[in-house]
Each structure stands twice: as C-alpha cells, then as structure tokens.
Amino acid sequence: MRVVVIGAGLAGLMAAQELHREGHHVVVIDKGRSPGGRLATRRIGGATLDHGAQFFTVRDNDFDFHVQQWIKAGVVREWCRGFSQHDGHSRYIGVHGMNAIAKHLAHGLDIRCNTFAFEVTRNTNMSWSTKIDDGTVIQSDALVVTCPLPQTYSLLITAHVEVPEALLQCAYDRTIGLLAVLDSESAVPAPGAVQNPNDYLQIVADNYMKGISHIPAITAHFSPAFSEQHWDDDQHELHHLLVHHIEPWLGNARIVESQIKKWRFATPRTPWPQRIWQHESLVIAGDAMGGPKVEGAALSGIAAANAIRQLQN
Numbered sequence: 127m128r129v130v131v132i133g134a135g136l137a138g139l140m141a142a143q144e145l146h147r148e149g150h151h152v153v154v155i156d157k158g159r160s161p162g163g164r165l166a167t168r169r170i171g172g173a174t175l176d177h178g179a180q181f182f183t184v185r186d187n188d189f190d191f192h193v194q195q196w197i198k199a200g201v202v203r204e205w206c207r208g209f210s211q212h213d214g215h216s217r218y219i220g221v222h223g224m225n226a227i228a229k230h231l232a233h234g235l236d237i238r239c240n241t242f243a244f245e246v247t248r249n250t251n252m253s254w255s256t257k258i259d260d261g262t263v264i265q266s267d268a269l270v271v272t273c274p275l276p277q278t279y280s281l282l283i284t285a286h287v288e289v290p291e292a293l294l295q296c297a298y299d300r301t302i303g304l305l306a307v308l309d310s311e312s313a314v315p316a317p318g319a320v321q322n323p324n325d326y327l328q329i330v331a332d333n334y335m336k337g338i339s340h341i342p343a344i345t346a347h348f349s350p351a352f353s354e355q356h357w358d359d360d361q362h363e364l365h366h367l368l369v370h371h372i373e374p375w376l377g378n379a380r381i382v383e384s385q386i387k388k389w390r391f392a393t394p395r396t397p398w399p400q401r402i403w404q405h406e407s408l409v410i411a412g413d414a415m416g417g418p419k420v421e422g423a424a425l426s427g428i429a430a431a432n433a434i435r436q437l438q439n
C-alpha cells in the first residue's frame with residue numbers, strides 16, 4: 127500500500143518504520159526542519175540541550191521491546207531510577223539527546239521535512255490526496271495523521287470525515303522553556319534534575335550531568351499555569367523572570383547564553399481513551415491518543431501501523 131504519514135514525531139516515525147519494514151511505500155511529511163517533533167535537541171554555543179521531552183519511562187511490554195532494541199543499537203541508555211529519591215523505575219534518555227531516537231527511527235524512510243500538509247481530501251475510491259505547501263498532491267491508499275489534534279482538525283476540514291467533537295476539541299497545556307549555557311557546573315543535585323520543585327517550575331534538568339552536553343547547560347520547563355499566564359509577556363521581561371526563577375539551581379555558575387522556547391501544544395489535557403481513532407483508511411494517532419508522554423506516542427504509532435496492516439486482510 128501507499129501510505130502517507132503526516133507528522134515525523136515519535137508516533138509518526140514508529141508507524142512509518144513498522145509499515146516501511148513490511149514493504150509498504152511510505153512517505154512521511156513534516157513541517158519542521160528535521161524529524162522529531164517534541165523529541166527535540168538543540169545545540170547552543172557548544173552545548174547540547176534537550177528542549178522537548180527530557181527522559182522517558184517504560185510500562186508496556188510492546189514499548190519495552192523497542193526500547194531494548196534502541197539500547198542495543200546504542201541510541202538509548204538508562205539515566206537514573208528517580209531524582210530526589212530512587213523509586214526503582216528506569217528513566218531513559220537518548221545517548222546523544224532525545225532527538226537521536228527520532229534520527230534512528232528516520233533511517234531508511236522517505237521523510238519530507240520543511241513540508242507543510244495543508245489539506246487532505248478523500249477520493250471516491252477511498253484513497254487520499256494530501257496537498258502540501260508547494261501545491262504538490264501526494265496520493266495514498268491510507269493516511270496516518272499524527273499532528274497535535276488542533277492541527278489535525280484544520281487539516282481534516284476538507285476531508286468530510288465525521289471525527290468525534292470530543293476528540294478534536296482536546297485542549298493542550300503550553301510550556302515555556304529556558305535553555306541556558308553556563309560557565310561552570312550548576313547546583314542541580316545528582317543525578318541531574320529536580321521535578322516540580324515549586325508551583326511555577328516543572329523540571330530543571332542539567333544536560334551536562336545527564337551526559338549529553340560537553341559543557342554545563344540546563345533546561346528549565348515552566349508549569350502549565352505559569353506558561354499560560356506569561357505566554358504573551360514581553361520577551362525581555364519574560365527572560366528576566368525565567369532567569370530569576372532558576373537562580374537557586376545556578377549556584378555559582380553564570381549564564382553565558384540562553385534562549386526561550388515556547389511549546390504551544392506541549393501536553394494534551396484529556397487524552398482520548400483509545401490509542402488511535404480510525405475511519406476506514408484514515409488513522410489519527412499521537413500522544414493525545416496513547417497518553418501524553420513519549421511512551422504514549424510510541425504506542426499510538428504502533429497501533430496506527432497495526433490498523434493499516436489490517437486493511438489488507
């Protein structure tokens with residue numbers, strides 16, 4: 127089958143890789159500069175910083191199967207088993223940053239980055255036409271859409287498919303992040319992160335202690351309430367405020383370079399109870415279906431591939 131996957135985040139890449147391996151002709155489209163979506167790693171002034179997902183956990187056996195393969199391939203490793211206290215549950219990271227997982231999954235796939243899908247239509251023979259920003263139309267027998275749901279909604283307006291209201295109205299929490307390169311080691315305690323230390327911070331993670339950056343650099347993610355409240359703040363004032371809030375974890379270090387990163391669709395608030403939503407040869411997937419985390423996105427992608435596979439039977 128010819129399959130178009132919209133979105134090269136973890137859900138889209140998992141679906142695409144499974145289908146590609148089985149011999150289907152898969153094209154993945156993403157508006158971003160490179161694959162990964164919220165599995166994002168950035169280089170600033172010689173430092174490497176994860177600025178989307180910081181780590182992930184594993185509960186499901188299907189996901190564990192893939193994670194063990196990533197570990198064998200040298201792409202993923204265990205970071206720790208808890209932050210302020212050991213709870214025995216492994217926290218995994220990409221050895222060279224979380225985006226390395228996406229790069230690994232992208233291997234061998236036909237991925238078209240910098241490509242915005244802006245319209246999908248269902249043809250009379252149940253196949254799909256996906257129109258991209260240069261006017262090209264890509265035909266496929268099946269379509270997997272893995273964008274955050276508000277973006278999926280605008281894409282599907284022209285498709286004349288009745289998608290449940292509750293699914294498309296899923297709201298997302300926002301996240302404001304601060305990425306800061308330091309001149310010396312931070313005061314973040316071992317093994318390199320503090321979670322929910324107060325009402326406004328979700329996590330402060332040290333990319334140097336985590337082992338992905340050669341020089342000290344921290345990523346701070348602010349809480350949904352704080353991010354909502356300060357989303358439209360003047361950039362200069364916001365920067366000042368963010369730096370003020372991370373000061374306790376700087377110790378004697380000074381910030382040599384920093385960037386603010388805003389995630390508009392960071393976390394789906396009310397995930398759909400099933401891992402995918404399917405109508406004939408259309409599958410909607412992503413972390414809003416499988417659970418608002420790395421594992422949920424992966425499981426939703428795997429479920430999407432299973433659903434497409436069954437179309438042939």
Ligand SMILES: Cc1cc2nc3c(=O)[nH]c(=O)nc-3n(C[C@H](O)[C@H](O)[C@H](O)COP(=O)(O)OP(=O)(O)OC[C@H]3O[C@@H](n4cnc5c(N)ncnc54)[C@H](O)[C@@H]3O)c2cc1C
Nearest residue numbers: 133135136137157163164179180243273412413419420423
């Ligand atoms: C700040 C932050 C911190 C997080 N921390 C953690 C964590 O520590 N642990 C954890 O487990 N999870 C964490 N998460 C959640 C985790 O990152 C996500 O659940 C997961 O990566 C989502 O994958 P996805 O494939 O569903 O979506 P995405 O990664 O968002 O992929 C969707 C893709 O669709 C593309 N797209 C959208 N519209 C279009 C269009 N019209 N045309 C073409 N392409 C389009 C986007 O560019 C994007 O690449 C975090 C998320 C954020 C934002």
